[in-house]
Amino acid sequence: MLFENFDPLKGEMLQILNQEGLIVNDELEPKISKETLLKMYRTMVLGRIADEKALQFQRQGRMLTYAPNIGQEAAQVGSMAALSEQDWLVLAFRESNAMLYKGVTLEQSFLYWYGNENGSKYDENVKVLPINVPIGSQINHAAGVAYASKLQNKNEATIVFIGDGGTSHGEFHEGMNFAAVFDLPMITVIQNNHYAISTPRHRATKAKTLAQKAIAYGIPGIQVDGNDPLAMYLAVKTARERAMKNEGPTLIEAVTYRIGPHTTSDNPKLYREDKEVEEWKKKDPIQRFKKYLISKKYWTEEKDIILQEEHKQTVLDTFKHVEENGDVSLDEIFSYTYESMTSNLKEQLAYYKEYLEKAGEKNVE
Amino acid sequence: MSNKTILQSINEALDQSMDKDKTIVVYGEDVGFEGGVFRTTAGLQEKYGVERVFDTPIAEAAIVGSAVGMAVNGLKPVVEMQFSGFSLPAFNQIATHVARFRNRSRGKYNLPLVIRMPYGGGVKALEHHSESLETLYAHIPGLKLVIPSTPYDAKGLMIAAINDPDPVIFMEPKRIYRAFKQEVPDEMYEIPIGKARIVNPGNDITIIAWGALIREVEKAVKLVPEVNAEIIDLRTISPIDHETIINSVKKTGRVLIVHEAVKSFGPGAELISIINEKAFLYLEAAPRRLTGFDITVPLPKGEPYFIIEPEQIAYEIKSIMSFKA
Numbered sequence: 001m002l003f004e005n006f007d008p009l010k011g012e013m014l015q016i017l018n019q020e021g022l023i024v025n026d027e028l029e030p031k032i033s034k035e036t037l038l039k040m041y042r043t044m045v046l047g048r049i050a051d052e053k054a055l056q057f058q059r060q061g062r063m064l065t066y067a068p069n070i071g072q073e074a075a076q077v078g079s080m081a082a083l084s085e086q087d088w089l090v091l092a093f094r095e096s097n098a099m100l101y102k103g104v105t106l107e108q109s110f111l112y113w114y115g116n117e118n119g120s121k122y123d124e125n126v127k128v129l130p131i132n133v134p135i136g137s138q139i140n141h142a143a144g145v146a147y148a149s150k151l152q153n154k155n156e157a158t159i160v161f162i163g164d165g166g167t168s169h170g171e172f173h174e175g176m177n178f179a180a181v182f183d184l185p186m187i188t189v190i191q192n193n194h195y196a197i198s199t200p201r202h203r204a205t206k207a208k209t210l211a212q213k214a215i216a217y218g219i220p221g222i223q224v225d226g227n228d229p230l231a232m233y234l235a236v237k238t239a240r241e242r243a244m245k246n247e248g249p250t251l252i253e254a255v256t257y258r259i260g261p262h263t264t265s266d267n268p269k270l271y272r273e274d275k276e277v278e279e280w281k282k283k284d285p286i287q288r289f290k291k292y293l294i295s296k297k298y299w300t301e302e303k304d305i306i307l308q309e310e311h312k313q314t315v316l317d318t319f320k321h322v323e324e325n326g327d328v329s330l331d332e333i334f335s336y337t338y339e340s341m342t343s344n345l346k347e348q349l350a351y352y353k354e355y356l357e358k359a360g361e362k363n364v365e
Numbered sequence: 366m367s368n369k370t371i372l373q374s375i376n377e378a379l380d381q382s383m384d385k386d387k388t389i390v391v392y393g394e395d396v397g398f399e400g401g402v403f404r405t406t407a408g409l410q411e412k413y414g415v416e417r418v419f420d421t422p423i424a425e426a427a428i429v430g431s432a433v434g435m436a437v438n439g440l441k442p443v444v445e446m447q448f449s450g451f452s453l454p455a456f457n458q459i460a461t462h463v464a465r466f467r468n469r470s471r472g473k474y475n476l477p478l479v480i481r482m483p484y485g486g487g488v489k490a491l492e493h494h495s496e497s498l499e500t501l502y503a504h505i506p507g508l509k510l511v512i513p514s515t516p517y518d519a520k521g522l523m524i525a526a527i528n529d530p531d532p533v534i535f536m537e538p539k540r541i542y543r544a545f546k547q548e549v550p551d552e553m554y555e556i557p558i559g560k561a562r563i564v565n566p567g568n569d570i571t572i573i574a575w576g577a578l579i580r581e582v583e584k585a586v587k588l589v590p591e592v593n594a595e596i597i598d599l600r601t602i603s604p605i606d607h608e609t610i611i612n613s614v615k616k617t618g619r620v621l622i623v624h625e626a627v628k629s630f631g632p633g634a635e636l637i638s639i640i641n642e643k644a645f646l647y648l649e650a651a652p653r654r655l656t657g658f659d660i661t662v663p664l665p666k667g668e669p670y671f672i673i674e675p676e677q678i679a680y681e682i683k684s685i686m687s688f689k690a
Contacts, residue, residue, distance in 0.1 A: 088438070121471035129437060130469045134461045140427050141462070144434020144442075151390065151416050152439060171457070174427035181422055336468040337507050339475060339530040342559065342604040 002028075002238045003220035003250070008211035013255060014235055015225040019283045021291025023230075030234045032081065034298050040081045040101070040229060041293055042307065044073040044286050047097035049311045050106060051260070054113065057319060058264040064115045071227070071259035073097045074285030075191050076161070078232025079254075083159060083240060088149070089128045090142040090160040092135070094191065094258075098161065102128050106314065110322045117328075117336075127156075136166040139175025139188065146184035146249075157185045157243040159236065165196020167213065168204045176251065180217040185243035187236055188251050191226065193258035198271040214251035226254030227285040230292075257283070330356075368546040374516040375405050375481075375537065378523035379443060381553050383413050386441065389527065392419045393428055393445030393481075402447060403483060403542055425455035429480060433462050436476040436532075443527060449484035449536060450493035456501070463532045464507030479526045483539035484512075485577050485625055486657075487672050489665040496662060497576075497626040502534045503603040503635075509533045509558055510602040514579035516547040518600060521556030529558055538576035545580075561606040563613070567595035570619040570685060573610065573636055575599040578623050578673060585678035592682055602632060610636065611643045618649035619685050623678055628656040650688030655681045 006012040018024045032040075051068040058066045069076065076098035080089070089095075089102045096109050103126040112119025112131060120130035129145075132138040142160035149156045166172055167190060179186045190210050194201045207213060214221025220242070224235045232254060239250035257280035261268050268277075293299035334341060334349045341349070369377065383389045391406055391413075397420040400407030410418035421428050425446060432442035446452040452459070459480065466474045486495035502510045509531055513519035519537075526533035564579060569592050574582045579598050586594045595613050599605070614620055620640055622633040633654035640652055655673060663671055 090434070117469060117471050120469055121473050124473075129434075129474070130466075132462075134457060137426070137430060137457060137462060140430020140458065141434040141437070143427065144431030144436075145438045146434070147431060148435045148438035148440045154438075158434075170454075171426050171430065174422070174424040175430065177422055178424065178427040178431055336472050338509075339467070343607065344604050347607075 002234065003222050006222050008209040008221055008223045008253070011208070013223040013225060014231045015228050016230040016234065017228045017288055017292055019227070019288055021288040021295065023292075028234055030230055030237065032230075032233065036081055037293060037298060040077045041289055041299065043097060043101045044077050044229075044289065045307055046106065046311045046314070047073050047077070047100055048286060049308070050096065050109070050315050053312070053315045053319065054110070055260070055264060062323065063110075064113055065263045065265050066113050067094050067263045068260035069094055069096050071280065071284065072191055072193055072256045074229040074289065075189065075226035075232055075254035075256045077101050078229035079159060079189050079236040081229070082233045082236035083157065086154070086156040087127065087240070088142070088145050088156060088158040090138050090145060090158060091129060091131050092138055092161050092163060092166060093131045093133055094163065095161045099128060102126065104128055106318045107322060110319055111326055114322050114326045116326050136162060136169025136171040138162065139172050140178065142186050142188070143175045143179040143184055146179060146186040147182060149185055150182070155244065157187060157240050159187045159189060161189050161191060163196060164190060164192040164194065164201050164204050164210060165199060166190075167210050176213070176217050176249070179249040180219050183246055183248035185246075186249040187239040187243060188249060189236070190251070190253045191256055192253050193256050195258060195262065195268070195272070197262045197266060200271075209253060211251060211253035217251070219249050219251060221251040221253065223253045223255055226256030227283045227288070229285060229289050366548045366550055369516045369520075369549045370543045370546055371513065371516045371519045371538070372403065372405055372542040374520035374549050375523050376407060376409075377549075378520045378527070379406060379409060380412070382524060382527045383409065383417065385553070388439060389441045389443060390417050390435065391443045391445075392421055394423055394447045395420055396445050401445060403539060405481070405537070406445070425451060426458050429455040429458040429463060432478045432480070433458065433466060433476060436478045437466070437474050441477050441527060443479040443481065446480060446482040448494045449482040449498050450496040452480070452482050452498070459502070459508070459534075460505050464505045467531070468507060475530050476532045477530050479523075479533050479535050481535045481537060483542070484536040485538050485540055486662050486668060487540040487577065489668070492664065495668070497624065497657060499536065499602050499624070499626045500631050503632060507532070508603065510536065511558055511600065512536045512538065512576045512602060513600065514538065514541075514576055514598050516549050518556050518562070518598075520549055521554050522558070522600065524553055525555040525558050528555065533558065536576070540577040541580060556600070559601045559604050559606055561609040562598040562600055563609065564596035564598050567593040567617070569593045569617055570621060570682060571595050571597060571610070571613040571617045572621045572623065572678075572682070573597045573599055574623040575602065576625075578625060581673060581675050582623055582678055584675035585682065588675060588679040589682050592686055594682065605635070605639065607639055607643065610639065614640050614644045615647045618647050619688070620648070620652035621655060621678075621681050621685055622652070623655045623673060625657045625673060627659045628654060629659050631656055650685050653681055653685055
């Protein structure tokens with residue numbers, strides 16, 4: 001019923017917790033355990049601090065290009081909290097909060113952005129696909145994961161994230177259509193953060209909303225306040241119920257905003273007004289969630305100060321560990337192209353080792 | 366043993382593999398109900414159901430991209446690109462994901478999948494139905510590329526491709542799908558990927574080819590009975606079997622490479638480089654390539670100029686044999 005009540009064509013958007021941290025829709029307030037709410041909040045705060053520190057590390061030349069999530073924490077964590085342990089997460093590249101919630105470690109996340117593929121070797125039971133850089137192509141992967149779940153009667157759903165810019169891509173259409181045709185247990189969350197690098201949302205599509213694209217696939221689509229973790233939770237939970245009942249995929253547009261740059265290589269002042277950014281800062285997902293938790297007596301400002309300090313220390317310690325252990329060996333870059341190294345690769349590796357022996361060690365710093 | 370065409374052999378390999386391994390799924394455009402436009406997958410949907418053998422929307426990126434997800438989640442997809450010329454909408458998925466998932470995830474996610482595609486000219490087809498795109502796929506690290514030339518190899522290579530832990534591009538020489546029959550074992554067997562086959566041994570010249578052109582080379586050597594040619598069927602285009610080639614060239618000192626893929630930057634260029642790197646001092650004549658011209662494969666009225674015939678191969682053999690430094 002939820003999806004019928006919020007028609008994107010009528011400009012209806014699901015919101016439960018407003019920017020002041022007040023419940024505006026009592027009936028829809030999801031019943032989430034205190035434990036889960038606090039896990040959500042802690043993850044969002046960790047994600048925020050990790051992003052802020054990563055931007056600093058990058059400026060200090062200690063990290064590669066980094067894509068921060070600041071402002072989009074609720075869109076990700078609200079979604080993930082509504083899922084189950086057995087569900088799959090398929091990423092674009094601006095989902096580090098979702099990754100953390102799903103069990104990717106901060107160390108792995110940092111290791112990736114430090115420039116080491118081992119950061120994408122998540123633990124065995126962590127059902128997350130690696131960061132996917134080619135825009136839009138991950139929707140098809142998610143459809144395939146979901147097809148396999150359905151065929152093998154596994155009780156699992158797949159959530160896939162994409163940006164507003166990604167919806168322009170042909171693969172978005174192919175993947176959504178494929179998932180819809182086969183009624184796959186897939187949940188697509190568009191993080192509409194209003195910009196694809198510098199290209200504004202209205203250049204991505206003529207359509208008024210991204211959620212309405214669902215209509216063409218014959219599936220439900222809903223616009224959700226993406227800075228409202230409760231609304232995101234409810235939308236994804238409802239989508240998951242549909243998926244588990246074999247009713248097929250759902251398209252959720254999380255309306256949010258990228259407070260930071262696209263990546264550390266980008267200067268957003270060139271294409272957007274400070275005023276716009278300031279307006280969105282007032283809608284900060286973490287602030288409103290904190291107010292909600294305090295109002296429920298689950299949280300206090302004192303606890304918050306302690307949490308901030310703890311997380312800062314964790315982030316610093318983790319990054320230090322990454323810097324001390326983030327090197328890659330020569331053998332490693334050859335070892336994963338095929339299950340067994342081909343004779344061609346063995347030959348190329350042997351040649352290079354011989355060269356290094358004769359020419360002296362290569363400086364890989 | 367029974368007599369089978371290449372097409373029947375591939376069908377049998379798929380059938381027996383699906384019967385043995387419930388995780389195998391076969392899908393693509395028209396492969397289910399109709400059994401494929403060439404009928405390569407005929408009868409499979411009837412036998413294994415619409416969930417394991419199915420028709421998809423016409424969307425190659427979705428076909429290959431979904432195979433990536435399925436392989437991650439416990440299935441072994443064997444997907445079809447209706448013609449290799451139509452594999453290009455899926456090229457992004459193949460080059461940026463299929464080939465890289467293992468490396469990207471440091472071995473967490475292997476993709477045991479097969480992408481089948483009929484390829485090559487000589488069937489009087491419309492545009493985009495006659496290409497030989499070996500180079501595009503052989504150039505991508507992380508992929509294997511296999512091309513059978515006989516019914517026996519087609520079955521064994523297909524079973525090996527399905528069982529291979531790495532993603533395999535399986536190009537099928539559609540011109541000879543039904544051209545001839547061969548005794549093929551009824552049981553399952555594998556032809557190792559990465560091993561070339563010496564079609565017939567010889568001492569005077571090494572001729573390297575694959576797919577539909579093996580038959581043309583065999584006809585050609587009959588036209589020059591005075592030459593004792595060693596024909597090598599490459600079978601796997603990537604990774605190339607250096608050993609078989611180099612051993613042969615060291616013996617013969619003369620090389621002709623025949624392929625329908627266009628010439629520049631093609632497989633022949635790679636083969637000659639390997640030979641120069643590893644057997645240069647054994648060469649008694651400049652190695653030569655007989656290949657498709659660097660043009661779009663012509664429509665049927667012009668295609669005969671493009672198709673390599675035994676007479677032309679024989680002409681090249683004679684030319685190399687009479688080479689004087």
